[in-house]
Amino acid sequence: MVRDLEAFKVWLGRRGAEVLATTNAYEVLRVRTSSGVHVVHKNRRGRQTWPSLLSEIVDLYLDGGSPRLSPTARTRRSSRLRQRYSVLITRDGEGCFFCGQPVPKPDEECHRDMAPSVEHLVAITHGGPNHLSNAYLAHSRCNNIAGDISAVEKIRLREKMRGWQ
Numbered sequence: 001m002v003r004d005l006e007a008f009k010v011w012l013g014r015r016g017a018e019v020l021a022t023t024n025a026y027e028v029l030r031v032r033t034s035s036g037v038h039v040v041h042k043n044r045r046g047r048q049t050w051p052s053l054l055s056e057i058v059d060l061y062l063d064g065g066s067p068r069l070s071p072t073a074r075t076r077r078s079s080r081l082r083q084r085y086s087v088l089i090t091r092d093g094e095g096c097f098f099c100g101q102p103v104p105k106p107d108e109e110c111h112r113d114m115a116p117s118v119e120h121l122v123a124i125t126h127g128g129p130n131h132l133s134n135a136y137l138a139h140s141r142c143n144n145i146a147g148d149i150s151a152v153e154k155i156r157l158r159e160k161m162r163g164w165q
């Protein structure tokens with residue numbers, strides 16, 4: 001979650017993303033970036049839900065990164081992802097945290113569903129640290145399926161996806 005949403009919107013615009021008009025009262029933010037349209041929702045109590053692909057962009061924002069987010073720009077895998085990939089693959093092997101199938105290398109041509117992404121076991125939006133101890137390699141698709149659920153629910157999802165239960 002971002003404390004100053006307006007400042008985040010300005011940063012998104014500067015990075016080439018299109019901040020769109022929200023379409024109902026439960027939308028906090030709607031933005032089109034190089035990785036698609038992301039919508040942040042809030043419930044009646046004001047609790048926000050941030051999609052995981054947008055959380056990755058928030059990571060870059062908080063780290064002072066300057067990614068190209070223009071929807072028309074060719075998506076470039078960040079050097080940070082490449083760096084993390086090599087550390088994580090050495091630590092955990094090439095399997096996806098969720099499904100266990102190999103995750104393609106950052107520079108490898110692959111379907112966008114299978115593209116490598118860094119999964120935060122305790123979501124950044126839930127106060128999880130942006131540190132390798134909280135990071136796992138996952139397919140973009142599997143990362144998206146997990147979304148913003150709790151760490152305990154992620155472990156359950158992983159067991160299900162691997163057929164352990």
Ligand SMILES: [Zn+2]
Nearest residue numbers: 096099139142
């Ligand atoms: Zn997977």
